[in-house]
Structures are given as structure tokens and as C-alpha cells.
Amino acid sequence: MTHGFPPPATGHVPVLRLGDVLLVTLQGDLHDSAAEQLQQDIGEAITRNRAAGVVIDLTGVEIVDSFLGRVLAEIAAKARLLAAETVVAGMRPAVAITMVELGLYLPGLRTALSTEDAMRLVGGGYADTVARPGGRRPGSP
Amino acid sequence: METAAGVEACLPIRSDMDLVWVRQHVRQAAAQLGFGLVDQTKLVTAASELARNTLVHGGGGRMEAAHVVRGRVNGLRLAFADDGPGIPDLDRALTDGYTSGDGLGMGLGGARRLVHEFAIDSAPGAGTTVTVTSWAVRPPHPREVV
Amino acid sequence: MPEYGAAGQGGSPAREVGEFLLRRRERIAQRWADETLFRTVFTVSREEAVEAGRAVVEALAQVAGADRSADPEAPGFLVVRDQLARIGSARTRTGVTPSQVSNDVDALRPPTVDLLVADLPDAAPEAVREATNVLTVLMGTLRLVVMETALSEGQALIDRQRLQLMEVATPVIKLWDGIVAVPLIGTLDSARSQIVMETLLEAVVDQQARFAILDITGVPTVDSLVAQHLMKTVAAARLMGAECVVSGIRPAIAQTIVHLGLDLGTVVTRASLADALGYALRKLGTDIVTEASHGAGER
Numbered sequence: 001m002t003h004g005f006p007p008p009a010t011g012h013v014p015v016l017r018l019g020d021v022l023l024v025t026l027q028g029d030l031h032d033s034a035a036e037q038l039q040q041d042i043g044e045a046i047t048r049n050r051a052a053g054v055v056i057d058l059t060g061v062e063i064v065d066s067f068l069g070r071v072l073a074e075i076a077a078k079a080r081l082l083a084a085e086t087v088v089a090g091m092r093p094a095v096a097i098t099m100v101e102l103g104l105y106l107p108g109l110r111t112a113l114s115t116e117d118a119m120r121l122v123g124g125g126y127a128d129t130v131a132r133p134g135g136r137r138p139g140s141p
Numbered sequence: 142m143e144t145a146a147g148v149e150a151c152l153p154i155r156s157d158m159d160l161v162w163v164r165q166h167v168r169q170a171a172a173q174l175g176f177g178l179v180d181q182t183k184l185v186t187a188a189s190e191l192a193r194n195t196l197v198h199g200g201g202g203r204m205e206a207a208h209v210v211r212g213r214v215n216g217l218r219l220a221f222a223d224d225g226p227g228i229p230d231l232d233r234a235l236t237d238g239y240t241s242g243d244g245l246g247m248g249l250g251g252a253r254r255l256v257h258e259f260a261i262d263s264a265p266g267a268g269t270t271v272t273v274t275s276w277a278v279r280p281p282h283p284r285e286v287v
Numbered sequence: 288m289p290e291y292g293a294a295g296q297g298g299s300p301a302r303e304v305g306e307f308l309l310r311r312r313e314r315i316a317q318r319w320a321d322e323t324l325f326r327t328v329f330t331v332s333r334e335e336a337v338e339a340g341r342a343v344v345e346a347l348a349q350v351a352g353a354d355r356s357a358d359p360e361a362p363g364f365l366v367v368r369d370q371l372a373r374i375g376s377a378r379t380r381t382g383v384t385p386s387q388v389s390n391d392v393d394a395l396r397p398p399t400v401d402l403l404v405a406d407l408p409d410a411a412p413e414a415v416r417e418a419t420n421v422l423t424v425l426m427g428t429l430r431l432v433v434m435e436t437a438l439s440e441g442q443a444l445i446d447r448q449r450l451q452l453m454e455v456a457t458p459v460i461k462l463w464d465g466i467v468a469v470p471l472i473g474t475l476d477s478a479r480s481q482i483v484m485e486t487l488l489e490a491v492v493d494q495q496a497r498f499a500i501l502d503i504t505g506v507p508t509v510d511s512l513v514a515q516h517l518m519k520t521v522a523a524a525r526l527m528g529a530e531c532v533v534s535g536i537r538p539a540i541a542q543t544i545v546h547l548g549l550d551l552g553t554v555v556t557r558a559s560l561a562d563a564l565g566y567a568l569r570k571l572g573t574d575i576v577t578e579a580s581h582g583a584g585e586r
Contacts, residue, residue, distance in 0.1 A: 033157055065186050066190060089528060091528070096488065096523035096526040096527045100519045100523045102190075102251040102252075102254065111526055111528040112528040113495050113496075114528075
């Protein structure tokens with residue numbers, strides 16, 4: 001390659017355990033196979049740690065295309081089958097606007113402004129205050 | 142005169158690693174031509190979708206990037222070409238939800254919404270070329286003194 | 288710089304003019320520095336004006352030398368295009384009309400012609416006339432180039448101002464910890480809707496606002512395009528972890544929305560900004576305490 005770019009982040013994305021929550025921080029440009037690997041790693045980590053929640057931090061992610069969108073949706077679906085809840089946190093405005101334009105609404109995913117908010121969400125507490133998948137939310141507490 | 146250096150390129154699309162290079166090149170070129178952050182993101186995302194199409198459905202190919210100018214506005218034109226089987230039914234391929242591979246079916250139709258101009262040239266057996274162009278319509282960047 | 292008096296030794300009139308310009312560039316630039324165009328644009332120092340003039344004279348010399356005196360696209364002009372654009376737009380910004388700028392450029396011609404004639408004392412009248420003609424054409428071309436660059440600078444200025452206006456018209460207000468709002472006033476077109484969306488979502492991140500209110504009380508009409516933008520904003524906010532509430536839908540607009548068959552589906556709407564604020568506060572667990580039974584008092 002003739003480019004002066006730093007080599008893209010390859011290899012696998014670490015999955016951290018904080019109590020009964022798994023924290024995954026995506027950074028930079030994720031390579032397809034790394035994303036698929038991550039999907040598998042999270043599944044295994046949930047079972048191994050009996051995790052109740054998965055927080056995926058997207059603060060450092062510059063684009064989400066349909067491939068990564070599908071990976072996120074599948075992680076959430078799989079986690080749900082394993083009784084864990086997934087929250088995607090810190091998505092940048094430009095990324096969100098682009099995803100909506102692309103037609104990726106990720107209806108099954110819960111979202112939060114920051115990892116802190118996300119941790120609180122999956123750790124219980126005010127679980128109903130952020131948009132739930134699929135519209136109408138229950139009346140205020 | 143213009144800052145075309147570093148924009149023009151022809152990149153191979155042979156592996157998912159190449160997709161990363163395509164995205165990085167488009168990001169850098171769009172930034173250099175004065176695209177705003179949201180427009181950069183849209184263009185990079187469109188490029189990612191189209192490059193993946195080239196890889197998955199066209200069996201690999203290449204992307205050519207070119208700097209285009211209309212009046213005082215800079216534009217970036219990206220052409221994704223493969224020598225694959227071609228697309229038999231273009232209208233259907235551009236419909237949301239249509240997919241022949243394993244995506245969310247957003248590929249072509251979605252990418253089209255992310256760019257200003259979109260053209261597709263394909264015939265069964267003759268490969269596919271998708272050409273997209275976006276314009277840096279909001280130039281908050283000061284012009285460089287030559 | 289040595290200035291040779293001899294002139295007219297062979298060569299085309301165009302080339303001769305080119306040589307004259309190069310030879311006398313210092314003197315020409317000095318003369319131009321006193322003309323309105325340079326005097327009013329380069330106000331810092333006379334030296335600055337002379338230097339700018341010298342660059343323009345050199346460019347003209349190159350254009351004449353290439354025998355392209357009548358061609359505004361001549362490569363020689365490229366070098367000074369930015370310089371000329373700055374001169375042209377600096378003039379128009381002070382409120383001078385384009386035709387006046389044109390006159391200003393034209394005023395550079397007589398002193399230059401005078402210098403040319405003075406430079407050819409021994410040349411045949413025929414040769415002097417030809418050289419003067421070339422110079423006149425060349426100065427006319429310069430005028431065209433200045434006008435052209437000034438006008439396109441003007442367009443760029445209008446574009447910039449339009450953008451600034453749209454940004455000014457989109458103030459994001461923090462209503463409470465975790466609640467931001469944009470009161471929209473005036474017509475929403477596609478470009479403005481885009482800016483509203485970006486501004487609001489940026490504020491959501493900056494303020495870590497869990498609620499964003501889009502108040503459309505001041506928006507006269509909502510067509511399907513605007514409705515679509517509203518829905519996109521709501522969807523993008525949700526992806527970021529915030530909830531977007533649309534308030535201030537007047538009865539007439541509600542009527543239009545129903546008529547157009549638009550489905551605002553999952554969008555949370557409230558009649559007024561106050562209602563939307565109340566909704567968001569309740570969701571944040573900050574209920575409004577009403578003293579006695581009149582109005583909603585806040586602290």
C-alpha cells in the first residue's frame with residue numbers, strides 16, 4: 001500500500017467484564033472478520049460469565065454500514081436468547097444521521113448516550129426511560 | 142491548481158481488508174475536498190456498501206476515485222467496477238430489502254440515498270460498474286492560497 | 288533594474304507589449320498603486336499595493352507574450368486569479384457596484400498606455416498604434432477576469448451568508464439538565480431541516496441530553512418532506528440514546544398531516560413546548576410540583 005495511513009485495527013476486540021455486565025469498546029475502522037469474531041466472542045463471554053447485560057461503546061466508531069449494523073443487531077438478538085440485554089452507547093450524530101438515511105433503524109436495539117448511562121440501564125434502575133424497541137413506552141412511573 | 146493530489150486513486154477490492162483501505166481513502170479524500178463531517182460519513186458509508194457489493198457479488202474488482210469540479214464546487218466521484226456476473230434486474234436490485242447475499246438488503250438502494258448522483262451500468266455476464274458523485278455543497282473551508 | 292530604451296526590434300506587437308510590461312513593471316506598478324482600485328483595496332501600505340500591482344503586470348506580460356491577450360482563460364491569469372478575486376471582492380464588499388469596479392479596472396489603462404507610448408519614442412506610428420491596440424485589448428481582458436472572479440466571489444459570499452442565516456435561525460436551548468429544545472420559526476426546506484437535525488443532535492451529545500424537543504409552533508406548513516425530516520431526526524436521536532419529542536403541532540398542521548396520509552407513527556408529539564417539557568421532566572423523574580391548584584410553578 002502506498003498510503004500513509006496507520007494500519008487498520010485488526011485482530012479481535014477485547015470484551016471486558018464489569019460485574020455482570022460485558023463492556024465492548026469498538027474503535028476506529030473495524031474489519032469484517034473482526035466484527036464476526038466479536039459476535040462469537042460475546043456469545044461465549046455471556047455464557048461463561050452469566051452476564052446480564054452487554055454494553056457496546058460506539059464513541060470511537062466513525063461509520064456503521066449495513067454489515068456492522070447487522071452484526072450489532074445479531075449480537076443483541078443472540079444475547080437476548082441468552083437472557084442478556086444489549087445496549088449500544090455513544091453513537092455519534094453523523095453516524096446516526098447516515099444510518100437513518102441508509103434505512104438502518106436497528107429497532108431491536110436499546111441505545112444510550114454514554115457508557116455510564118448504558119451501564120445503569122443494564123444494571124437495572126430507570127430501565128424504562130430510554131426508548132424501548134418498538135415505539136410506545138409504558139406510562140411514567 | 143486544485144488540491145487533487147491524494148484524491149485520485151485506483152484501489153483494488155479483493156478482500157475485506159481492502160474495504161478498510163477504500164473507506165480510509167474516501168474519508169481522507171472527502172475531507173481534503175472540504176466535505177462536512179456528515180457528508181463525509183455518508184460518502185464513506187456509501188463507499189463501504191458499494192465496495193462490499195463489488196467484493197461479494199462481483200467477485201472482486203476496483204474503485205477509482207476522481208476529483209470533479211462544477212463551477213466553484215468540489216466533488217468526489219467514485220466508480221466501483223467488477224467483472225462479475227452482472228445484475229439481471231436493476232430495478233429490483235435498487236429496491237430496499239432486496240438482497241442476493243447476506244446483508245440487510247440495504248446495499249444499492251441505501252447507498253443511492255447517501256450520495257448526490259448515482260449511476261449503474263450492468264448487464265448479465267458483463268460485470269457491473271456503479272458510479273457515484275457527491276458535492277461538497279457547504280464549503281466552510283477557506284480556500285487555500287495558491 | 289536596467290531599463291533599455293530600445294524597442295521595436297522585430298517580434299509581434301503582442302510580444303513587444305509583453306516585453307514592455309516586464310521591462311517597466313516597476314514603474315507601472317507604482318502608477319497603479321495610486322489608482323482607485325489599488326489604493327482602496329490595499330490600505331495598509333503603499334508597498335503592498337505596489338507588490339500586488341507588480342504581480343498583475345507580470346501576469347499580463349506572460350499573457351501578452353503567449354499572444355493570448357484576448358483570452359480570459361489564458362494560463363497567465365491563473366497565477367493572479369486569487370489576487371484579483373480578493374481585489375474584486377474587497378471592492379464589492381464596500382458596497383461599490385460591479386460596473387464601478389469595472390470602471391476602476393478600466394482606469395488602469397490610460398496610465399499604462401501613456402507609459403507604453405513614452406517607451407517607444409523612435410518607433411513608427413504604425414507600430415505604436417498596433418502596440419497600443421494590443422495593450423487595450425489586454426486591459427479589457429483583465430477587466431473581464433476581475434469581473435468574473437468578483438462575481439463568483441459574490442456568489443460564494445451569498446452562499447456563506449445563507450448558511451450563517453440558517454445557523455442563526457436554529458438556536459438550541461437547554462431547558463433543563465438533560466433536556467434541549469429547538470424552537471423552529473419559519474419555513475423548513477430540505478437544507479434547513481438538515482441543519483436543524485445536525486445542530487440538535489450535536490447539542491444532544493454536548494449536553495448529554497436524554498430529551499430533545501423540536502418545537503414547530505412557528506412553522507407555517509408541514510409537507511411530506513418536512514414530516515420525513517422530522518421522523519429522521521427522531522430516529523437518529525433514538526440511535527444515539529436520546530428521545531426526540533415534537534411539540535407545537537397546530538390544528539391546521541395536524542389537519543394537513545392527516546390529509547397527506549403521513550404516518551408520524553412512533554414519534555412522540557405534544558401540543559405545546561410546555562407539555563413536551565413536562566413530559567420530559569416526568570420521564571427524568573423530576574416531576575413538576577404544583578403549589579395549590581394554579582399553574583405549574585417551578586421553583
